Amino acid sequence: MLSYNYLFDLALILLSTKVLGLVTKKFSMPQVVGALLAGLILGPAMLNILHETDFIKQIAEIGVIVLMFTAGLETDLMELRKTGKASFIIALFGVLVPLIGGFLIASLFNQGHSSEEINDLLQNIFIGIILTATSVSITVETLKELGKLNTRAGNAILGAAIIDDILGIVALTIVTSCADSSVNVAVVLGKVVLFFICAIGCGIIFYKFYNHWVSMYEKDMRRFVIVAFVFCLLLSFGAEEFFGVADITGAFIAGLILSNTPCVHYMTARFETVSYMLLSPIFFASIGIQVDLSGMNSQLFFFTLSLVVIAIVSKVVGCGVGAKSCRYSNEESLQIGVGMISRGEVALIVATKGASIGLMSAAFFGPIVVMVVITTIITPVLLKLVFISKHDKTTHPQSKSKLIQS
DSSP states (O other): OOOOHHHHHHHHHHHHHHHHHHHHHHTTOOHHHHHHHHHHHHSTTTTOOOOOOHHHHHHHHHHHHHHHHHHHHTSOHHHHHHTHHHHHHHHHHHHHHHHHHHHHHHHHHOSSOOOTTSOHHHHHHHHHHHHHOOOHHHHHHHHHHHTOTTSHHHHHHHHHHHHHHHHHHHHHHHHHHHHOTTOOHHHHHHHHHHHHHHHHHHHHHHHHHHHHHHHHSTTOOHHHHHHHHHHHHHHHHHHHHHHOOOHHHHHHHHHHHTTTSTTHHHHHHHHHHHIIIIIHHHHHHHHHHTOOOTTOOHHHHHHHHHHHHHHHHHHHHHHHHHHHHTTOOHHHHHHHHHHTOOOHHHHHHHHHHHHHTTSSOGGGHHHHHHHHHHHHHHHHHHHHHHHOOHHHHHHOOOOSOOTTOO
16 A cells, blocks of 8 residues: 655655754754754654655655756866865875774774674774765855855865765775775776766757757756756766766766856756745755664764864865965865765765675664764854854845755
8 A cells, every 4th residue: 555654755855854953043054954963863873753655765766967057057167176286285185084094993993893704904994994085065055155155265166075985986996806806997997988978978968959959948947957857867867877877966067067058047946946835845855854873882982083083183184285285265175174074975975885795783883974064064053164254244245045044
C-alpha cells in the first residue's frame, strides 16, 4: 500500500526550516543556519521525528543541483576567469593541509577500530581525503544572502571549490586504487579531463542554439527556463554517470554557460522561487537529519571534537595561505579560508564510497557525519563575521537573492 508519510515529512521540514530560519535571523545570523538546525533537532540526533528517506535524499540532491545552477547563472564569468590561477593555488593548499591534518588525527586515534580487512595506513589517509572535500553550496547560499557572491573573494571561493573537488577525486582515486585493483588511476583522470572537454564543447553548441532561439521567441520566456533546466540536469547526469565527476560541478558549469544569455535574470528569478519554496529547505534539513549519535563513546567523542577542530583550522589556514600567496589581502584571505570550511554532502559522498569498499571502519562514520554537520552549520555564521565590515553592519545590506528571504 502506498504510504503518504512523505507529505507529513515535507510539511514538517518546510515549517520548521522557516520558523528556525526566522529565529536565527533575529540573532543576526544567516537563515540557512536555522534550516540546518531544523534537521538536526527533528532528526535522530535529538527528537527522532524525521529520518532520511529516499524521497528526502533525492529531492535534496535536486535542491543542491538547482542551488549550484543558479550560482553559475549569477557568476561573473570574466571575474571568474581572472581568478583561475589563484583558484588553483588556493584549492591545492586547501587540499594538502587538511589531508595532512586529517591523516595525523586519524593516526593518533585509530587504535582498535580497524578490522583485519582494513589497512590502517590507507584508512588514515582516507580520513584525510574526506577533510579535503569542500561543499560550496552552503557558502553560495550565505554569500547570496549577504550580497557578496560576486566579490573578488566570492569568485575565488567558487573557482577554488570546483578545483578542490577535482583534486579530491584524484586523491580518492589514488587511494581507492591501492585498495581495489580494478580502479585505474589513469582512466579516472582521463575521464575528468574528457568531461571538461565535452562540457565546453556541448556548452558552446548549446549557447549558440539557445541565444538564437531566444531571439526568435523572446515574447514567451517560460519555455527557455524549462530548456535551461533540462540542459542543467543532463550535464549533471552526464558528469556523474559517464565521467565520475560530481553532479553539482556539472550543474555549476551549466549555469556558467547560460550566465551571459539575454534571459538570465528571468531564469534566475524563476529558479530561486522554486528553490526557496521547496528544494533548498529539504536540502539543508537533510544534512542535519543524517546525524545519529548512538554508539558514540568517550574515545570517539574526543576523535570527533579533534576532527572538527582540524577540519575548520586546516581549511582556513590552507586556503588562507594559498590566497595570501596570490596577493589577496588579509581580509580576503580570511574570507576565502572561511568560505571553504563547509564539507556538506561532498564529504558524505566520499565517506560512503570509502566505507562501501572497505577503506574506513564503520566506527568512524558517525564522527565524520558530525564533523560535516558542524562545519556546515558554523560556516554561515563565520562567513557573516568575516564578510560584513563595520560600514556594512551599520547599513544592514540586503541580499540580492530572494531564496531565503522571509
